Amino acid sequence: MADLAIQAKDLTRTFGSFTAVDHITFDVRAGEVFGFLGANGAGKTTAIRMLTGLLAPSGGEATVAGHDVRREGEAIKRDIGYMSQRFSLYDDLTVRENVQLYGGIYDLSNAEIRERMQQMLARLGLERIEREPVHAIPLGWKQKLALSVALLHRPRIVFLDEPTSGVDPITRRQFWELIYETAHAGTTVLVTTHYMDEAEYCDRISIMVAGRIDAMGTPAELKRNAGVDSIDELFVRLARPANGGSERGTRT
Amino acid sequence: MSESPAVVAQGLTKRYEATVALDDASFSIGTGELFGFIGPDGAGKTTLFRILATLLLPDAGQAHVLGSDVVKDLWTLRRQLGYMPGRFSLYPDLSVEENLRFFASVFGTTIEREYAQIAPIYSQLEPFKARRASALSGGMKQKLALCCALVHRPQLLLLDEPTTGVDAVSRREFWDVLANLKTTGLTIVVSTPYMDEANRCDRVALIQRGHILAIDTPTAITASFDRPLFAIRAPDRYRTLRALRDYANANSVYPFGETLHFTDARASLPPDAIARDVEAYLNDHGISDAKVSPTEPTIEDTFIARMGAPEGEEREHAVHG
Numbered sequence: 026m027a028d029l030a031i032q033a034k035d036l037t038r039t040f041g042s043f044t045a046v047d048h049i050t051f052d053v054r055a056g057e058v059f060g061f062l063g064a065n066g067a068g069k070t071t072a073i074r075m076l077t078g079l080l081a082p083s084g085g086e087a088t089v090a091g092h093d094v095r096r097e098g099e100a101i102k103r104d105i106g107y108m109s110q111r112f113s114l115y116d117d118l119t120v121r122e123n124v125q126l127y128g129g130i131y132d133l134s135n136a137e138i139r140e141r142m143q144q145m146l147a148r149l150g151l152e153r154i155e156r157e158p159v160h161a162i163p164l165g166w167k168q169k170l171a172l173s174v175a176l177l178h179r180p181r182i183v184f185l186d187e188p189t190s191g192v193d194p195i196t197r198r199q200f201w202e203l204i205y206e207t208a209h210a211g212t213t214v215l216v217t218t219h220y221m222d223e224a225e226y227c228d229r230i231s232i233m234v235a236g237r238i239d240a241m242g243t244p245a246e247l248k249r250n251a252g253v254d255s256i257d258e259l260f261v262r263l264a265r266p267a268n269g270g271s272e273r274g275t276r277t
Numbered sequence: 278m279s280e281s282p283a284v285v286a287q288g289l290t291k292r293y294e295a296t297v298a299l300d301d302a303s304f305s306i307g308t309g310e311l312f313g314f315i316g317p318d319g320a321g322k323t324t325l326f327r328i329l330a331t332l333l334l335p336d337a338g339q340a341h342v343l344g345s346d347v348v349k350d351l352w353t354l355r356r357q358l359g360y361m362p363g364r365f366s367l368y369p370d371l372s373v374e375e376n377l378r379f380f381a382s383v384f385g386t387t388i389e390r391e392y393a394q395i396a397p398i399y400s401q402l403e404p405f406k407a408r409r410a411s412a413l414s415g416g417m418k419q420k421l422a423l424c425c426a427l428v429h430r431p432q433l434l435l436l437d438e439p440t441t442g443v444d445a446v447s448r449r450e451f452w453d454v455l456a457n458l459k460t461t462g463l464t465i466v467v468s469t470p471y472m473d474e475a476n477r478c479d480r481v482a483l484i485q486r487g488h489i490l491a492i493d494t495p496t497a498i499t500a501s502f503d504r505p506l507f508a509i510r511a512p513d514r515y516r517t518l519r520a521l522r523d524y525a526n527a528n529s530v531y532p533f534g535e536t537l538h539f540t541d542a543r544a545s546l547p548p549d550a551i552a553r554d555v556e557a558y559l560n561d562h563g564i565s566d567a568k569v570s571p572t573e574p575t576i577e578d579t580f581i582a583r584m585g586a587p588e589g590e591e592r593e594h595a596v597h598g
Contacts, residue, residue: 064444065415164318190442191470193317193485194581198531217397219473221445225534226514244535255534257445257473264446 029074030182030213031057035085038071045071047236048085053229055181058204058214060224062158062256063233064264072233073184076104076215090181105132106175106212109186113171115159120151123159124174131178138177145173165196169203176207182206185216189223201226221257230256232263239263280308281344283433283464284329286337291311291324298324300487306466306480311459313478314468317574321487323363326437329466330360343432357383359431361422363438363468369411373402374538376410384429386402395424398454403456416447423454434458436467442475452477475502481567483580490583502574502582504528504547507555508536511567520562526554531581538578 031053038046046068053059063069074080076089080096087094090104112122121142128138146152149169154162162170168188175183185204189197199222208214208228212274224230224244233240238262241248244256253259284306291299299321305313331351334412339472343356367376374388375581377399392399398420410421410459419439426434431488436455440448448474452474455465467478475481475495483490483498511517518537529541541551552569553585559567574582588594 046305067444139377187442191318193320193473193584194577195584196317201532202515202518208517217365218445219448222534226532260445261449262446 028055029088030057031059031087031089031215033076033085033087036072036075036087037084038075038080039083040066044236045076046117049233049236049238050085051231051238051241053182053215055056055213056208056211057228058208058226060214060227060230061215061233062224062230062260063210063217067233067264068236069233070186073076073186073215073217076186077105077107100235103178104181106178106180106183107186108171108175108183108188109228110168110188110190113160117158119158120126121155121161122169124177124221126232127174127177133178140178147176149173165192165199168192168200170197172200172203172207173205175210180212182215183214185214186198187217187219189218189220196221219254221260224260232260233263234263281583283308283310284312284342284466285336286340289325289328289335289340290337291321291328291335298333298489299328300360302415302487302489303338303483304482304489304492306464308464309459309462311455311467311479311533312463313475314466314484315470315472315475315481315580316468316484317470318492319482319486322484323437325467325485326360326362326435326466329360331355332360334394341419356429357432359426359429359434359471361426361436361439362436364423367410367418367425372407372408372409373413373421374406374469376421377428380425381428386429388428391428391430391597394430395427397457398427399424409531414447415443418449419443419447419451420454422452426456431463433436433464434466436465438468438470440469440471450545464572466547472575480497483576483583484541485580490580499574500578502579504540504544505551506572506574506578507539507541507552507554508533508571509539509558509567509569511564513564515562517559517567520559521555524555524558526558529582533578534570538572540582551574556570 033235035048036046036048037048049072054169071187072218074075075082076087076092079100080093080137081095089101092100094101101230118126146155159167171187204214218224227244229243231238247259248254282305288411302325303363306400314325316322324333327451328335328347331342331347331354334348342354343357347354358432373377377388381391402417402421413421416576440451457463472593478495480492480494484491509517512538516528518532521527521539526542528540530539539555548571555569556567
């Protein structure tokens with residue numbers, strides 16, 4: 026199906042006797058902003074590592090941008106972008122050097138890199154910091170820049186792992202406007218967050234509990250079905266029983 | 278308050294080369310209070326906590342903690358303080374029990390002697406006491422770090438971002454633990470970037486770029502919001518947001534959960550007139566299904582209204598049209 030960016034069926038991963046991801050089944054439509062929620066240790070990171078072709082599933086199947094996660098990991102890497110708060114840009118390189126590095130990794134020509142860098146900096150209003158080292162620019166800018174760099178090779182899907190962690194409330198909202206713009210332009214966005222209000226910004230969300238997807242739908246649907254006022258409330262209700270199982274041991 | 282305050286800070290300032298991390302911060306924290314510093318990364322929270330913990334010298338100003346000067350009386354203070362740094366501060370290769378035993382021994386005591394103090398939290402960790410700290414989940418690590426900060430029976434706890442990066446459920450549990458500790462009379466000073474956690478504190482200071490923007494009870498802070506706030510519900514939020522950015526009467530508009538939050542520049546207009554005007558404006562711009570209704574401001578709304586521009590930008594670009 027051409028309009029599905031991600032398709033996962035019974036996707037499973039075990040580590041020894043521990044089942045980190047337990048038969049998850051879900052689709053993400055092209056151009057959708059999909060919130061991938063769960064408590065620490067619920068299995069989100071393991072699931073994302075499988076979807077990005079970094080970790081082989083123990084069972085089930087998934088396609089990402091039409092490629093099979095088991096056999097076509099390299100093709101997937103070309104069609105996706107990835108950004109997290111922890112690993113995004115190289116602090117000691119300038120903005121320009123970071124863009125050149127990423128462009129090079131994705132086989133863009135020098136002309137393409139130059140052109141896309143100019144477009145990107147103009148759109149963000151950041152032309153004047155092209156030669157600044159990344160460690161010297163404010164966190165909010167860094168994160169917008171990191172997202173734009175993750176989109177440099179025009180991926181079909183971008184994975185954002187806690188992209189707004191620690192930023193101020195206005196910058197956080199500006200970042201979400203950038204996410205909306207990205208999705209409007211046709212790129213599918215899969216995002217994880219610990220800010221429950223951000224879950225409400227997503228077209229659809231899933232909530233993982235102990236390796237399984239326990240809830241999935243639009244935020245409005247999920248709240249209506251559960252009879253709660255906020256995703257925060259629903260999250261706590263679903264994750265609380267399993268929280269004794271935050272000792273499932275995995276580090277997130 | 279009849280007792281003397283647990284913390285008094287006057288004009289605390291700290292610079293790192295050209296950056297002013299903390300700028301003339303003054304505040305006072307009562308004995309037994311659960312006090313929160315709420316602000317994003319780079320606000321100066323960690324610098325402030327390090328100064329209060331006697332680990333960093335201020336460039337100007339002074340602070341007294343439990344009656345002792347943080348610069349002159351550091352050796353007295355260090356025995357009386359429990360400090361939990363923001364980054365995971367435990368030894369990853371030691372087990373849960375070994376970490377705790379180590380911190381107890383540094384203060385010349387033992388787990389057994391202090392068991393009553395830490396039992397409510399440690400009992401949740403005990404089933405995993407042989408596990409290496411590195412293998413614990415985020416919420417469990419925070420509980421262990423809290424035990425280690427408590428094991429020498431401090432009179433005051435300094436917890437720097439104990440819930441950062443921790444999921445919403447574990448965050449709640451951690452605040453439940455703090456609420457319990459507070460009943461023992463312990464003074465607890467905690468920092469967090471999560472605005473919704475302000476409501477768990479007796480009083481909070483909103484802090485940004487080294488400046489304290491406000492200090493008060495959470496209720497008083499939200500009550501200080503100076504104009505009617507509206508929640509706008511519309512199926513196409515992004516389009517509605519863009520349309521409102523061009524609305525001449527808009528004072529601020531920004532996404533908030535499943536709604537947009539909006540304030541009007543015409544402060545004297547009654548709320549129902551504003552709501553009607555906004556709906557009419559949206560209707561003229563092809564958005565006929567928006568619902569505009571008054572809503573109560575939260576700490577986050579107050580923070581946004583008071584913080585001014587995010588780093589490196591003019592406020593005009595931030596929330597205005």
